[in-house]
Amino acid sequence: MSDPTTIGLIAKAAISALSDERLRKGIGWTISAIMSPFILIIVIICGLLSGTANHNNTAIQLSFHGGAISENIPEEYRGQIEDMRNSFTMLEERIEEVNGQMEDGDSLDSIMVKAIFYSLYFASDQPSGVDQGKYIDCFVTYEERTRTIIDADGNEVEETYLVAVPIDTLPEVYTNIETIMGKATTYEDMANANEIYYRIKYGVPAPSEGDGFEEWGDWTHSITPEELEQLYHDLPEGENGSEIVKLAMTRLGDPYSQERRGQGNYTDCSYLTMWSYRQIGIIIPGTAAEQGRFCVNNNLTVSKEDLVPGDLVFWSHKPNGRFMNITHVGVYAGNGKVIDAAYSKGQVVYRDLFDSNKQVLYGRPHILK
Incomplete structure (x- = not known):
């Protein structure tokens, strides 16, 4: 979606260029006459883009929250919003049915169910014609259980x-959608659904990588000279991976910030790994998810059992629509330890290799050099 603020500034600048007498004289009437139609085209296009962004946002809010649909909204959007509302009504009925088959206080997250549906089916032909039952079944499994009851004769x-x-x-849900519904999903679809979910449920944009992790234990932002000497002693000599570990350790205690990463000594998880690799001349992408994609696309993945110092460890702590839903990355330091820029700790830390059930990928880009 386009940023209306940016578009508005461009449009204002274009209009200003047309109306400024001194500017027109300064650049010459001939050039001004030649450029004017192009400036007007920019203004028109920017206005259209701004309108599209506004209509998209309005469509989401109206689909989820209801309300009168303004006559200013194009007829095409009006029909899509109304059909999406009908789809949501049917989805809610089906969700209520399935929730009635659950135990132990379980229930489906109806906003997530509808956010994914919106991302996949808005602007398609008649979303309300989608088999709602099959779609909801993508979010559940069914178990056979037994229970004791009293029959009509009073017997147990x-x-x-x-x-x-x-x-x-969510990866399992999306796999089911492809298998059961025959609907291919892209990472852009997943990211859109996640963005819609956060805006509808919490009224804020979806968090980006590194945000909101739970507290992790067994960490330190300092290390004694003896421990550091032992760490370096255990590193294989002459290996690129060993150099990466040493470089990452120089950032121990540096403050965490996504917004200010690369400024001064601020870093986040993916900047730390990217920076460490670039110091020895290996260029990897700038986000955790894209670093994971880079490893997969270039056959640079390894198994957990084969990890060596300098390898990258990737985690998925929550869905974010990015590659493999990767949310975090760190440098394996050997001996079951990792160096990473931790959001929850606010700095670069050295700690045990945590959350084994959330580790989704292991990569070895340091063999590229």
């Missing part, structure tokens, strides 16, 4: 019944 008997269990990992 066991009966078998089905229980719906919500799927708690």
Whole structure:
């Protein structure tokens, strides 16, 4: 979606260029006459882009929250919004049915279900014609369970019944959507759904990589000279990976900031890994997800059992629509330790290799040199 603020500034600048008498005289009437139509075209295009962004935002809000649809909204958008509302009504009915088949207080997150549906089906032909039951089944599994009941004769008997269990990992949901619905999903679809979810549920943009992680234990932002000497002693001599570990360790205690990364000694998780690699002449992308994609696309992945110092470890702590939903990256330091810029600690730390169930990928870009 285009940024209306930026577009407005461009448009104002263009209009100013046309109306400024001194500017027109300064550049000459001939040039001004030649350029004027192009400036007007820019103003028109920018206005259209701004309108598109506004209509997209309005469509999301109206689809989720209802309300009167303004006559200023193009007829095409009006029809799509109305059809999406009908789809949401049917989805809510189906969600209520499936929730009735759940136990232990489980239920589907209706906003997430609808956010993904909106991302995949808005602007397609008749979203309300999608098989709602099949779609909802992408979010659950069904288990056979037994329970004891009293029959009509007053005897205790066991009966078998089905229980719906919500799927708690979005990658599995998206795999089901492709398999059950035949609907291919892109990382852009996932990112859009995540953005819609946060804006509808919390009224804020979706968090980017590194935000909002839970507290992790077994960490330190300082290390004794003896511990550092032992760490370096254990590193393989002459290996690129060993140099990367040493470089990453020089950033220990540096403050965490996504907004200011690269300014002074500020860093975030992916800037730390990118910076460490670039110091020895290896160029990797600037975000954790794209670093993971880079490793996969270039056959630079390894297994956890084969990790060596300097390898990259990738985590997925929450869905974000990026490659493999990767949200965090760190440098493996050997001996079950990792160096990473931790949001929750606010700085670069050296700690145990944490959250094994959230580790989704391991890469070795340091063999490129």
